[in-house]
Each structure stands twice: as structure tokens, then as C-alpha cells.
Amino acid sequence: SYRVQVSASSAFSTTVVDQSGLPAVSNAITGLHASTAYYWRVNATNSAGTSAWSGSFGFTTVSGPPPVTxxxxxxxxxxxxxxxxxxxxxxxxxxxxxxxxxxxxxxxxxxxxxxxxxxxxxxxxxxxxxxxxxxxxxxxxxxxxxxxxxxxxxxxxxxxxxxxxxxxxxxxxxxxxxxxxxxxxxxxxxxxxxxxxxxxxxxxxxxxxxxxxxxxxSLTGETPPPPPEDVMSVGSGETPRQYALAQNFPNPFNPTTAIQFDLPRAGHATLKVYNTLGEEVASLVGGDLPAGSFQAVWNASGMPSGTYFYRLISGDFSQIRKLVLMK
Known part of the structure; x- marks a missing residue:
């Protein structure tokens, strides 16, 4: 299980959230103030004992809910x-x-x-x-x-x-x-x-x-490509220096996971998911993108548990990583 703390102080002198016994690797936090900087950290407990705290991570809440689209x-x-x-x-x-x-x-x-x-x-x-x-x-x-x-x-x-x-x-x-x-x-x-x-x-x-x-x-477990919004621009706005395909997070996951990737120059890019037989089961990205950092989301609600692979291709760059769906 996991314990998560959220604090307005990077030293965690006081906490606004302290939740323990969490079974999942993701957790929704509510009750935070708008436009406020916070820090969070996590540790894990199993039969061998309790780990040290992770490093702290910062985030800032938004001023209000995003517009409904x-x-x-x-x-x-x-x-x-x-x-x-x-x-x-x-x-x-x-x-x-x-x-x-x-x-x-x-x-x-x-x-x-x-x-x-x-x-x-x-x-x-x-x-x-x-x-x-x-x-x-x-x-x-x-x-x-x-x-x-x-x-x-x-x-x-x-x-x-x-x-x-x-x-x-x-x-x-x-x-x-x-x-x-x-x-x-x-x-x-x-x-x-x-x-x-x-x-x-x-x-x-x-x-x-x-x-x-x-x-x-013929009925299949596949779902169509995502809406345009599911491929989002992320990062600081600076142009990456090289191509990169990050490990998906969370991993293992159920049923959605995010995959980030960097494109140092504009061009055609594809990001596809395959099963262990090499069969394509999802196409997350397929089109021209500007240079930048991006995030695609895979919703695998219609897929069985197991190991999958995702591959990014853009120009001469190609990289494959593994992800695990655990329901």
C-alpha cells in the first residue's frame, strides 16, 4: 500500500493531505485551494517494511475549472x-x-x-x-x-x-x-x-x-484513434534537442495511461500500440506535428490484461517501450 502527503511547504512541516493505506498507484486529491503551489511525496509499505519517502514533486492548482468543451x-x-x-x-x-x-x-x-x-x-x-x-x-x-x-x-x-x-x-x-x-x-x-x-x-x-x-x-476489442485533443502539447514550450519516448505513467495501469514524447523538429509522427503477437491494437498519433513535447493518452478499457508495446516513429527515429495493463 502507499501513503501520500501533500503540503504547502517543501519541507513538509505541515500537511494538508496525509492519506495512507492506498492500494493504487494513482489517487485523486480534493479540497485544495485554487492558484496555490503545493508539494507531494509518497512512500510504500509491504511485508518487508516501509520505504523512505520519495523525493518531493511540486504542482500549482489552477484558478478555476477549465472551460467545458x-x-x-x-x-x-x-x-x-x-x-x-x-x-x-x-x-x-x-x-x-x-x-x-x-x-x-x-x-x-x-x-x-x-x-x-x-x-x-x-x-x-x-x-x-x-x-x-x-x-x-x-x-x-x-x-x-x-x-x-x-x-x-x-x-x-x-x-x-x-x-x-x-x-x-x-x-x-x-x-x-x-x-x-x-x-x-x-x-x-x-x-x-x-x-x-x-x-x-x-x-x-x-x-x-x-x-x-x-x-x-466482426466484433473486436479494438477502439478507434483518439480525438485530436488526446494528443496534447506539454512542457515548457522550449524545443527539445533530441527525439525521446518516455515510459508511460502510470505503469502498470488500468484502464488509462499517458505517454510523453519529444520531437526536435516538425514532421509526421506515429505512435501505435501492439500486443505480444505484433498486432496493432491502437493508433494514438498519426499525423503532422510541430516540434515540441507531447502527451498521448491510451484508454485500454476494451483490452485484456497483459503486456503491450508502444512504438514512436518520426523521420529516421524509432523507439519501442513496454507497458502493462493490469485489471
Whole structure:
């Protein structure tokens, strides 16, 4: 077990928090004052005895709660006269981010039909689309994860067909402060789906659409790539001198862990997680990033306990580290 102390003094002459018997390697602390510098330290106890105190670590609380923001998966389900993000989503507080496997997430200000997008809003909301309805659409997909759009009416995922026929797919995922498996493709939403081969997905509201070409949905434990916000810039703002991939923290973890990495120059970067068979189970980063220090978060709630490996590639740099999920 662990004992944690928090103090306003680096000498710990007095403490504002002194909690012992903690079973986990992470713990939430409440009741601290805003805009105040604090220090914390920890020791551990097992059958062999109690360790010395760790070194002290400092932090400063913020002045108030951060603004509430919401990432949503959206799409354009009509033929719009003006498909710009600022016209379709005037309350958006970010660009629209589309996904392609070569470049990861890329920002755009013009939306296309059949494509899903990440957009951040100041609060959860619904949007009324003006334009010519789209009753059917054929969406190009590549082997792997794809972010697709919708048509003007809701259809069950069981009605999605493909060219060539019977492409095998994962579940279709929507996002509401976390990924959820969706049973329908709803108007105006975007959806992640992983396919086993390149081809086309056919979305149609027609009851006459053939059932012979339906996709085959195969359940997996994988989850789609994270929203853009889950790759955050961290550090002092100084440009790192060299590439680096830090050990994830906490480790072991359950179910989320943070991975920090440094890029000394701008460029394309990928950060992926693999199981012990070498199979990719998560793509945390996949796109162009500026020089700087970054943190990605992996939510492994859908994965079994065990050992995994994560790999950072950017330019000529490549490094692999091990992490342990313990549920």
C-alpha cells in the first residue's frame, strides 16, 4: 500500500493531505485551494517494511475549472450551398479534422459528403442542416480505420452494403465523451469503422437496396484513434534537442495511461500500440506535428490484461517501450 502527503511547504512541516493505506498507484486529491503551489511525496509499505519517502514533486492548482468543451463526430448529410465549417457549424471552436491513413488527422474548413469529421464545440448541441437531401451515398474506404459520414436519414448498420460484396468490418463507433458502439448511422453524425480490405461502403435509405452485398460485422476489442485533443502539447514550450519516448505513467495501469514524447523538429509522427503477437491494437498519433513535447493518452478499457508495446516513429527515429495493463 502507499501513503501520500501533500503540503504547502517543501519541507513538509505541515500537511494538508496525509492519506495512507492506498492500494493504487494513482489517487485523486480534493479540497485544495485554487492558484496555490503545493508539494507531494509518497512512500510504500509491504511485508518487508516501509520505504523512505520519495523525493518531493511540486504542482500549482489552477484558478478555476477549465472551460467545458466537447469533441463530436459529425458529417454533412445534405448537399449544401456553402459547405464551409464556419457556415455549417457557426458555434464550433475548432477546425474540422478528417482522417486518412497516410496523414492521420488533418484540418480542413470545407466539408465533403460521405466523410466523418472531428469538431470541437463549447457545449453539446444539435445542428439543423439546410440543403438537398442525400438518400444514398457510396463511401470509399481503405483497409484499416476509416472515418465515414452519413446520409439524410438514419439507417441500421445491418443495412450497410459494400463493393466488393460482404466486406468484413468492425463495429461502427460513435463518440459521446467516449466511444460507443452504434447500431445506426444517424443523420449528421460521423462514425469510425475498420475494414479488412479497400472498397466502398454503400449507405442507402431505400428498402429496395440489395441484401446480398451486406457487410459482415466482426466484433473486436479494438477502439478507434483518439480525438485530436488526446494528443496534447506539454512542457515548457522550449524545443527539445533530441527525439525521446518516455515510459508511460502510470505503469502498470488500468484502464488509462499517458505517454510523453519529444520531437526536435516538425514532421509526421506515429505512435501505435501492439500486443505480444505484433498486432496493432491502437493508433494514438498519426499525423503532422510541430516540434515540441507531447502527451498521448491510451484508454485500454476494451483490452485484456497483459503486456503491450508502444512504438514512436518520426523521420529516421524509432523507439519501442513496454507497458502493462493490469485489471
Amino acid at each position: 466537447v469533441w463530436k463526430l459529425v458529417s454533412l448529410p445534405v448537399t449544401a450551398a456553402d459547405p464551409r465549417t464556419t457556415v455549417l457549424f457557426p458555434t464550433a471552436i475548432s477546425s474540422a479534422y478528417a482522417y486518412n491513413q497516410a496523414g492521420g488527422l488533418t484540418a480542413t474548413d470545407v466539408l465533403s459528403n460521405g466523410v466523418g469529421y472531428w469538431i470541437k464545440f463549447g457545449a453539446d448541441q444539435t445542428t439543423n442542416f439546410q440543403g438537398t437531401p442525400i438518400l444514398s451515398d457510396t463511401v470509399d474506404v481503405q483497409s484499416g480505420w476509416n472515418l465515414i459520414g452519413s446520409i439524410s436519414s438514419s439507417i441500421p448498420v445491418s443495412a450497410v452494403s459494400s463493393l466488393p460484396p460482404n466486406i468484413t468490418t468492425s463495429n461502427f463507433f460513435t463518440y459521446r465523451n467516449g466511444y460507443e458502439v452504434s447500431q445506426t448511422i444517424d443523420r449528421g453524425n460521423g462514425y469510425w469503422v475498420k475494414v479488412t480490405q479497400a472498397g466502398k461502403l454503400v449507405l442507402s435509405s431505400s428498402s429496395a437496396a440489395t441484401s446480398a452485398n451486406r457487410v459482415i460485422i
